[in-house]
Amino acid sequence: MGAVARMSAMIVDLLFPRGCAGCDRPDAVLCMNCRRLFHQQVERPLPAVAMGRWFACGWYRGAARHAILSWKDHGDEECDGPFCEMLYDLAHSCGLFDTLHDGMSYDKPVLIVPAPSSRQSVRQRGRRHMMQLAGRLARELRRARLSAKVCNALESRGVKRRSVQMRGVAQRSRRLRGHVVVRPGIDLRGVPVVLVDDIITSGTTMRRCVEALQQAGATVVTVLALAYTPAGRPAREEGHSSSAV
Numbered sequence: 001m002g003a004v005a006r007m008s009a010m011i012v013d014l015l016f017p018r019g020c021a022g023c024d025r026p027d028a029v030l031c032m033n034c035r036r037l038f039h040q041q042v043e044r045p046l047p048a049v050a051m052g053r054w055f056a057c058g059w060y061r062g063a064a065r066h067a068i069l070s071w072k073d074h075g076d077e078e079c080d081g082p083f084c085e086m087l088y089d090l091a092h093s094c095g096l097f098d099t100l101h102d103g104m105s106y107d108k109p110v111l112i113v114p115a116p117s118s119r120q121s122v123r124q125r126g127r128r129h130m131m132q133l134a135g136r137l138a139r140e141l142r143r144a145r146l147s148a149k150v151c152n153a154l155e156s157r158g159v160k161r162r163s164v165q166m167r168g169v170a171q172r173s174r175r176l177r178g179h180v181v182v183r184p185g186i187d188l189r190g191v192p193v194v195l196v197d198d199i200i201t202s203g204t205t206m207r208r209c210v211e212a213l214q215q216a217g218a219t220v221v222t223v224l225a226l227a228y229t230p231a232g233r234p235a236r237e238e239g240h241s242s243s244a245v
């Protein structure tokens with residue numbers, strides 16, 4: 001950014017201070033109330049992974065949904081920081097650090113693998129928004145003396161629209177079948193993997209990713225996401241049935 005552009009950006013910030021990405025409260029990237037929405041730990045069984053469950057920070061609705069959309073689709077990169085923290089907090093509270101430390105002795109570094117975005121959405125957004133989150137999680141694992149790195153191991157082929165916007169589990173399932181693949185040249189044999197995603201909807205994308213990783217020989221430890229919305233049902237109905245008990 002040149003000096004003139006920097007100065008213009010500063011003036012814009014002074015004249016129009018930003019509001020919370022979730023609720024528009026002034027002077028916060030993400031206010032405390034909205035942050036709390038991402039500390040509601042939702043979890044569901046997923047027998048295919050080593051921990052037997054996947055985990056999300058909270059529910060994809062209301063201000064939490066608004067914040068994720070601002071970050072993901074409207075380029076609010078200042079949310080990288082808070083969302084990195086939330087995923088890290090989730091990794092702790094769900095027991096991932098303990099699992100990696102105690103239960104399993106892997107010979108190879110843990111790979112943090114972001115769920116793939118379609119080429120079209122990467123083009124539209126101008127970046128791979130999950131890479132920041134994956135990078136922060138890998139750094140925190142290394143600080144906890146676990147060998148970990150990010151690997152953009154998966155790619156999505158031929159998925160034309162964002163999964164959240166599609167209707168119906170069957171339709172989504174048909175579209176995604178066979179469309180998540182491990183990138184050529186990446187050796188995942190015997191490698192422990194933590195898959196990270198922004199939103200889990202029906203879980204179809206997640207299962208395809210887990211399948212692709214396992215077929216390539218990886219051990220998928222668990223899946224972590226920012227938010228969960230059950231497909232085709234209002235999130236409200238699911239509120240009471242969280243299995244985080």
Ligand SMILES: [Zn+2]
Binds near residue numbers: 032
């Ligand atoms: Zn807020």
